[in-house]
Amino acid sequence: MKLLHRIASFVSWHRRAVAAVLAGLCVAGVVSVVQSPPPGEPVLVAARPLPVGHTISAGDVTLTEAPPRLVTPGTLRDPDAVVGSTTAIALEAGQVLTRSTMLSSDPSRDGRALVPIAVQDPALRSLLEPGTTVSLLVALGERPEVVTDSARVAKLPSQEGGGLSLPSGSGMVVVEVPSEVAGEVAALGQSGQLVIVLGAL
Missing domain, CATH: 3.90.1210.10 (Antifreeze-like/N-acetylneuraminic acid synthase C-terminal domain)
Structure with a gap:
């Protein structure tokens, strides 16, 4: 009992110091948790x-x-x-x-499709490279209409790889487009009616 009384007296006289030590331990524990990096x-x-x-x-x-x-x-x-x-x-x-x-090697999984289109101007083709984002427009009325502004160049003539090749000098370029406009892009693009704008509009 005397030992317990002495401990109680010590804590009573030094309660501020004890509280500070306990607070420090809590802060140290929190800092340790915060600094521990989450699993990658x-x-x-x-x-x-x-x-x-x-x-x-x-x-x-x-x-x-x-x-x-x-x-x-x-x-x-x-x-x-x-x-x-x-x-x-x-x-x-x-x-x-x-x-x-x-x-994608299989664009259909992401709702995309690969479509060859005619790009007869060699100067324009020289500005294109795989991955280039382009907008495809058609000028059927007074103002051009946007067919898609999220097309990407997938393959150029004579480029190797990917299981789809185009003859060099064919004037054709393969573009990756949303599946819902693939038919329209094919019909307009293969008849040379599409206008290509570099970038998204």
């Missing part, structure tokens, strides 16, 4: 620098971990799903792969 999530990154229009092989990508806050619904995680796809932009080594950085 697996993501695909470029294993080496990749140029625009490059057809992805298994050795071009690798899995690594990224903080969850950097992972978006468009972040790619399955190496097998990107093999055969084409880069829409130039990628640095270690850059995270997302849907927007790739031209």
Whole structure:
């Protein structure tokens, strides 16, 4: 009983110091929790620098971990799903792969379709490269009408890879467009009625 009385007396006389020590321990615990990094999530990154229009092989990508806050619904995680796809932009080594950085090897899975269109002007074709975003317009009335402002160049004449080739000098360019306008783009584009504007309107 005397021991308990002495402990009680000590705590009573030094309650401020004891409270400060306990508060310090709590703060230390909170800081420890805050500073502990959350577990990473697996993501695909470029294993080496990749140029625009490059057809992805298994050795071009690798899995690594990224903080969850950097992972978006468009972040790619399955190496097998990107093999055969084409880069829409130039990628640095270690850059995270997302849907927007790739031209899908199977666009139909994302509601897109590949359509060849005629681009007879060599000067205009020289401005295009795989991954370039373009708007497609048709001038049937007084003012041009936008068919789609989210088309992307997928393949140029004589470009290798991807299972779809165009003869050099054919004047045809393959574009990736929303599936719902693919028929209209094909009909207008293959008859040379489409106007191409670089970028999204």
